[in-house]
Each structure stands twice: as C-alpha cells, then as structure tokens.
Amino acid sequence: MDILGYDFMQRALLAAVLVGITAPAVGIYLVQRRQAIMGDGIGHVALTGVALGFLTGTNPVWTAVLVSALGAVAMELIRWYGKARGDLALAMLFYGGMAGGVLLINLSPNGSNANLTTYLFGSITTVSQGDVQAICLLAAFVMAITLGLRRQLFAVCQDEEFARVTGLPVRVLNLLLAITAAVTVTVAMRVVGLLLVSALMVVPVAAAQQATRGFAMTLAAAIGIGVIVTLSGTVYSFYVDVPPGASIVVLAIAVFGVITALAAPLARRRARRAELLAPREERCTLEVPGSRSPAGATAVSAPSSGSGFGSGSGSGSGPGFGSGDDVEVRPSG
Amino acid sequence: MEQPVISLSGASASLGARPVLRGIDLTVRRGEVVALLGANGSGKSTAVRAVVGQVPLTSGELELFGTPRRAFRDWARIGYVPQRTTAASGVPATVREVVSAGRLARTRLGLPRKADREAVRRALELVGMADRAGDSVNALSGGQHQRVLIARALAGEPELLIMDEPMAGVDQASQQVLADTLRQQVAGGTTVLLVLHELGPLEPLIDRAVVLRDGCVVHDGPPPKAVGQHALPGHDHVHPHADTASEPIRTGLLT
Ligand SMILES: Nc1ncnc2c1ncn2[C@@H]1O[C@H](COP(=O)(O)OP(=O)(O)O)[C@@H](O)[C@H]1O
Ligand SMILES: [Mg+2]
Numbered sequence: 342m343d344i345l346g347y348d349f350m351q352r353a354l355l356a357a358v359l360v361g362i363t364a365p366a367v368g369i370y371l372v373q374r375r376q377a378i379m380g381d382g383i384g385h386v387a388l389t390g391v392a393l394g395f396l397t398g399t400n401p402v403w404t405a406v407l408v409s410a411l412g413a414v415a416m417e418l419i420r421w422y423g424k425a426r427g428d429l430a431l432a433m434l435f436y437g438g439m440a441g442g443v444l445l446i447n448l449s450p451n452g453s454n455a456n457l458t459t460y461l462f463g464s465i466t467t468v469s470q471g472d473v474q475a476i477c478l479l480a481a482f483v484m485a486i487t488l489g490l491r492r493q494l495f496a497v498c499q500d501e502e503f504a505r506v507t508g509l510p511v512r513v514l515n516l517l518l519a520i521t522a523a524v525t526v527t528v529a530m531r532v533v534g535l536l537l538v539s540a541l542m543v544v545p546v547a548a549a550q551q552a553t554r555g556f557a558m559t560l561a562a563a564i565g566i567g568v569i570v571t572l573s574g575t576v577y578s579f580y581v582d583v584p585p586g587a588s589i590v591v592l593a594i595a596v597f598g599v600i601t602a603l604a605a606p607l608a609r610r611r612a613r614r615a616e617l618l619a620p621r622e623e624r625c626t627l628e629v630p631g632s633r634s635p636a637g638a639t640a641v642s643a644p645s646s647g648s649g650f651g652s653g654s655g656s657g658s659g660p661g662f663g664s665g666d667d668v669e670v671r672p673s674g
Numbered sequence: 675m676e677q678p679v680i681s682l683s684g685a686s687a688s689l690g691a692r693p694v695l696r697g698i699d700l701t702v703r704r705g706e707v708v709a710l711l712g713a714n715g716s717g718k719s720t721a722v723r724a725v726v727g728q729v730p731l732t733s734g735e736l737e738l739f740g741t742p743r744r745a746f747r748d749w750a751r752i753g754y755v756p757q758r759t760t761a762a763s764g765v766p767a768t769v770r771e772v773v774s775a776g777r778l779a780r781t782r783l784g785l786p787r788k789a790d791r792e793a794v795r796r797a798l799e800l801v802g803m804a805d806r807a808g809d810s811v812n813a814l815s816g817g818q819h820q821r822v823l824i825a826r827a828l829a830g831e832p833e834l835l836i837m838d839e840p841m842a843g844v845d846q847a848s849q850q851v852l853a854d855t856l857r858q859q860v861a862g863g864t865t866v867l868l869v870l871h872e873l874g875p876l877e878p879l880i881d882r883a884v885v886l887r888d889g890c891v892v893h894d895g896p897p898p899k900a901v902g903q904h905a906l907p908g909h910d911h912v913h914p915h916a917d918t919a920s921e922p923i924r925t926g927l928l929t
Binding site: 377 | 723726727728747748749750752754756764766768770772774776778779782783786808809810826830
C-alpha cells in the first residue's frame with residue numbers, strides 16, 4: 342500500500358489506533374456517569390496547555406497534559422463541592438480555557454491561529470516523531486487504568502454511594518479517572534482535535550450500547566468501533582484533504598446510525614420476549630378485603646409492563662402503616 | 675456483654691439546611707433483625723445512610739461492631755442495599771456485572787479469584803437470578819432488580835445486612851423470594867437492619883421495630899402488632915402495590 346510508504350502516515354495511523362482505543366475506553370465511564378460532556382470541557386482547557394507549549398517552546402502535548410489534568414481535577418473538585426453553582430464554575434473553566442488558549446497563542450512568537458487549527462480539528466501531516474512517542478506513553482497509561490481497574494471504575498460510576506460503602510477508595514478512583522480523561526484528550530488531540538475529542542469518547546460507546554447487554558461487551562465493542570473509525574477516517578483524510586477529526590467523527594456518527602437501524606428490530610424482539618415472560622411473575626391478583634393469608638395474597642400487583650424497572654413504582658409506594666393508637670409512643674430524648 | 679453491631683446515639687444530621695435526624699438512638703445487637711418504620715420523609719433512609727457512613731452526623735456518636743465510625747475500616751462486614759431508584763444507568767450492565775461490584779468489598783483493588791466468582795454465583799442463586807446472570811439489568815422488572823441489588827450486597831458475604839425498602843415496588847413472586855432469602859441469612863446468623871414501609875411478609879422475622887417520625891424515634895420495641903392488619907381504622911391499608919397517587923396517606927401514627 343502506497344499510503345504506508347509515507348513516514349508521516351505511519352505515525353498518523355499509529356496515533357489513530359491508539360486514539361481509537363483510549364477515547365472510548367475512558368468515555369464509557371463518563372457516559373455511565375452521565376458526564377459525557379466532561380471530555381469537551383477538558384478539551385477546551387487543554388487549549389491553554391497547547392498555547393503554553395508554544396509560548397515556552399516545549400512540546401505542546403506535554404503542557405497540554407499538565408494543564409488539562411489540572412483542569413480535570415478542578416472539575417472533579419467542583420463536582421464534589423460545587424453544589425448549586427457548580428455548573429457556572431464549570432462554564433467559567435471551559436470558556437476560560439478556550440479564551441486563554443487563543444490569547445496565549447497569539448502572544449507567542451511562533452504561534453498563530455493557523456497552527457491552533459491543527460490542534461482544534463486534528464491533522465495527519467503534523468504528527469511528529471516526538472508526538473508519537475508521547476502518545477504511546479500516555480496511551481499505555483490510559484489503557485492500564487481504564488482496562489486494569491475496569492471493575493472498580495465500573496462500580497464507582499454505576500453507584501458511587503454503594504462503592505463507598507464497599508470500602509473502595511472512591512475519591513482516589515474518581516481523581517484517577519479525571520486525570521485519565523485529561524491524558525486521553527491529549528492523546529487524541531493531534532488526530533481528532535480538541536473540539537471533537539469528546540465525540541470520539543462518546544459516540545462509539547453510544548453506538549455499541551445499542552447492541553450490547555453488558556458493560557464488558559460494550560467496552561470491547563466501543564473500542565472496536567473506535568479503532569475502525571479512527572483508522573478509516575485518517576485514511577480518508579489522506580486522500581481527501583480534510584481535517585481527520587471531522588471525517589472520523591462523521592464516520593462514528595454514521596456507524597451509530599447503522600447500528601441503531603440494525604438493532605431496533607433486535608430490541609423489539611427482546612421486548613416481546615420479555616413481555617411473554619412477564620405475566621408469570623407479575624400477573625394481577627384480585628384484592629380480597631380483610632384477609633392477609635397466604636402472605637401477600639391481598640396485594641394487587643402493579644401491572645408492570647416488564648419493560649424495565651423504570652416502570653416500577655419506585656420507593657415508598659405503599660400507604661403508611663398503622664394508626665397511632667395501636668402503638669405505644671415513647672418519644673426519645 | 676457483647677458490643678452491639680450498630681450503635682447510634684443522639685445522632686443528628688442535616689440535608690442541605692434541613693435537620694432530618696434530630697437526635698436518634700438506634701442499637702442493633704448481633705443476630706437481631708430490626709425494622710425501621712415511619713412515614714415517607716420521616717428520615718429512615720437518612721438514618722441508614724448515616725449508619726453506613728454516607729451522611730455526616732452533626733452531633734452524636736456512631737459505632738459499628740464496637741469501633742467508632744472514624745476508625746472503622748471493615749466495610750466488607752456490611753452489606754448495603756440502597757433504596758432502589760428508577761434511574762437506569764447510562765451504559766448497559768449485566769446482572770452478573772452488577773452483583774460482582776458487591777464482591778469488591780472483599781477484592782478491593784485486586785483481581786477476582788475463583789472464590790470471588792463462586793461467591794457471586796452463590797449470591798445470584800440465593801435470590802433466584804442465576805439464570806438471568808447474563809441479561810441486562812435494564813430488562814428486569816422492579817422486583818427482579820431489587821433481587822439483584824440484594825445479591826450485590828450478599829456477594830460480599832456480610833455479617834450485617836442493611837436494606838432500605840427492599841419490598842417497595844416488588845411483585846409478589848419477588849417478595850416471597852426476598853423473604854426466603856432473608857430467612858436463610860438470619861438463620862445463618864446475619865444481623866439485619868431494614869427499612870420497611872409495612873411489615874408484610876417479613877413480619878415473622880422481625881425481632882424489634884424502631885419507628886421514626888420527623889427525625890425522632892417514637893417507638894422502639896416489639897413490632898407494632900396491629901400494623902399491617904385488617905384491624906386498621908378505615909381499612910385504608912396495606913399492600914405494597916398501592917397506586918402512587920394514593921400517597922401520602924396520613925394515618926394516625928404518621929401524622
Ligand atoms: N438531598 C436532600 N437534600 C435535602 N433534603 C433531603 C434530601 N434528601 C432527602 N431530604 C429530605 O429529608 C427528609 C427525610 O428523607 P428520607 O430520609 O429519605 O426519608 P424516608 O426514607 O423516611 O422517606 C425528607 O423530608 C426529604 O425531603
Ligand atoms: Mg427512604
């Protein structure tokens with residue numbers, strides 16, 4: 342293949358594979374915690390880091406890692422302590438990061454909005470040898486955390502309070518996840534660009550979960566989709582001169598659309614099967630006033646559709662118990 | 675005398691600016707099955723969340739297994755079943771994956787071994803969900819989902835089981851499974867603190883009832899016998915599946 346004859350293309354494709362793996366591997370936890378937008382915020386903040394690299398003459402990948410990790414930790418702290426005004430603090434952080442980046446890059450001697458664009462939307466021709474080394478190192482870190490600690494991170498993102506009660510170091514894991522997300526943003530920044538990095542964290546996961554039932558399967562499928570779209574998007578950008586970030590994300594969304602279309606009949610079949618199974622467990626029983634045995638026979642089951650617990654009546658659905666006269670009341674304290 | 679498993683004394687707690695617990699005492703001894711009763715909003719969930727260390731006390735003391743809360747590290751001894759919410763998580767998860775999360779109380783940051791996978795399998799069997807292990811939790815009914823949450827707590831093989839409204843929104847078949855599961859656990863020596871809305875099918879298991887009203891303990895003793903019986907004035911009782919539209923029902927004790 343002639344395309345592999347170019348050094349820059351080899352580098353770009355290697356970077357693309359690593360991005361395709363790491364972005365969904367982190368993104369799945371953000372999606373699970375309904376924080377899909379966090380990657381976007383880190384991307385904005387990373388821009389200040391990139392500009393700082395230009396200003397100081399160091400490789401922008403490293404300064405971006407540093408600044409976006411700080412930003413991600415700040416976001417995590419805002420999530421803990423922010424309460425009501427947390428979203429305003431986050432907005433300030435996002436826009437401050439973006440504005441700071443544009444400001445600093447125009448102040449730096451060899452920076453311009455032109456090379457900022459390659460960081461915003463990705464670029465295949467400018468991935469340097471140094472970039473690739475940094476990207477490999479950072480991607481190894483991201484994979485070690487997101488795959489090695491997947492059981493723990495799953496537990497924390499699925500039910501944080503429960504995870505705390507099991508004695509997991511939830512704060513440490515949350516900070517680690519935030520830093521890992523920041524590192525992933527910098528891994529992905531050269532190929533997909535900072536403005537679109539969040540899409541690659543989220544869209545492959547959203548596509549995969551149309552067709553999967555479990556977390557591990559979703560993780561594997563999302564990574565598969567991620568690698569396919571980053572590779573083919575990068576190749577497309579080689580032949581047609583568009584920023585790779587754009588082609589990769591459009592491809593990812595196309596994959597999402599195809600899987601959604603294919604999975605819809607599957608989901609319908611599953612729902613029908615669940616309906617067939619449901620009546621065994623949740624048939625209505627007639628209320629017989631005043632009798633309570635056999636246990637519970639007086640209950641009228643909610644006609645739950647069996648289509649998931651969302652339809653259940655949730656907590657505290659029954660009326661209270663007893664009348665005060667029946668109970669000896671002994672106020673405490 | 676042996677240390678109580680849970681000892682909460684003079685405990686106050688606030689959520690936001692609102693005082694929700696106003697100096698409650700709650701003691702659970704080894705092997706006891708204690709029901710925490712009270713109307714919606716009386717502070718039951720807050721009380722058990724305080725017991726598992728998830729709501730900070732503004733005053734009062736908490737000891738778990740004789741150790742002050744601050745020094746307590748042995749969380750694997752506690753199995754917690756939070757009040758079920760209807761919110762589905764953002765990414766699908768299988769029944770086995772959710773139950774395995776409970777085993778992290780033992781494995782922590784390590785890898786699961788054979789014994790851990792066995793414990794998860796046993797927990798799934800206890801609640802009769804072994805055949806659904808590979809299914810998505812989003813495809814389960816309310817009762818099945820509740821069984822999964824209980825299996826998750828049992829996967830860590832706890833000595834103390836703390837459950838928040840395990841019977842709420844649960845169909846008959848699941849209620850029976852849950853009552854049987856609980857009976858087995860109690861027979862095996864597990865201590866239980868559970869929040870209930872009514873005693874229902876669990877009544878024979880309950881040793882003691884603590885009733886909360888507006889963040890205060892108003893009863894601590896034998897389970898109120900008339901509760902849940904047809905002896906109620908007005909017959910406006912007492913089944914777990916009442917229409918949500920009918921609440922809050924204010925009957926004597928609760929108002
Ligand atoms: N996060 C919260 N912030 C402020 N108030 C809360 C919060 N959660 C619960 N409450 C209030 O605290 C009171 C006790 O709640 P809770 O312990 O959940 O009661 P119960 O479990 O007995 O229904 C309720 O009045 C509820 O409105
Ligand atoms: Mg409650």
